[in-house]
Amino acid sequence: MSDHHIVIIPAEPHYLPSAQQVAQAKAALWQWMPEAESIDEQVSEHVMFHDCGSNFEYVRCHLCAQELTLPEWHLLMDQDYDAQRGFALLPQTLPCCGSVASVHQLDYSFPQGFARFSLTAINPRTGAMSPQQTESLQRHLGQPLRVIYRHV
Numbered sequence: 001m002s003d004h005h006i007v008i009i010p011a012e013p014h015y016l017p018s019a020q021q022v023a024q025a026k027a028a029l030w031q032w033m034p035e036a037e038s039i040d041e042q043v044s045e046h047v048m049f050h051d052c053g054s055n056f057e058y059v060r061c062h063l064c065a066q067e068l069t070l071p072e073w074h075l076l077m078d079q080d081y082d083a084q085r086g087f088a089l090l091p092q093t094l095p096c097c098g099s100v101a102s103v104h105q106l107d108y109s110f111p112q113g114f115a116r117f118s119l120t121a122i123n124p125r126t127g128a129m130s131p132q133q134t135e136s137l138q139r140h141l142g143q144p145l146r147v148i149y150r151h152v
Helices: 021-033 072-079 131-141
Strands: 002-009 038-051 058-060 105-107 113-122 143-149
Touching: 002 131, 021 038, 021 113, 021 131, 058 113, 113 143
Parallel strands: none
Antiparallel strands: 002 113, 002 143, 038 113, 058 105
16 A cells, blocks of 8 residues: 655755744644644754655756756765755755755755755645645744655
8 A cells, every 4th residue: 555645845855843833843744644644853963855656757957957867866865865964955066067055955856855854744634735835844843845746
């Protein structure tokens, strides 16, 4: 049986909202997704990668729009990751056009991202979040957000 998750992360990977902001955001999510199995918050000491599971289609350079091969992307991810410190999000030379950027800046389809904080609705039994819902959560959490639709 497969699961669907809606994962909300701050656009700024190191941002951590206050407990009050998290409580407000979770209350809003429960209002919009009352049939969700759970709505979980996660705070990690280091930046983690939040993937879209089997929804993954491609990774492209945000500058030249060329698609990176999986081995190229995996190499960039491996070079940026340290088991003790998580993702550093340091600038690296991209194999496509030679520009310098971090793995956080690449274009992911479906959206994916890097963050220390996340809210995850497990099997919310809803469709995609509306732009109005996303804007509301941004106000609650005090930060622009990325919404990740994960299929596992």
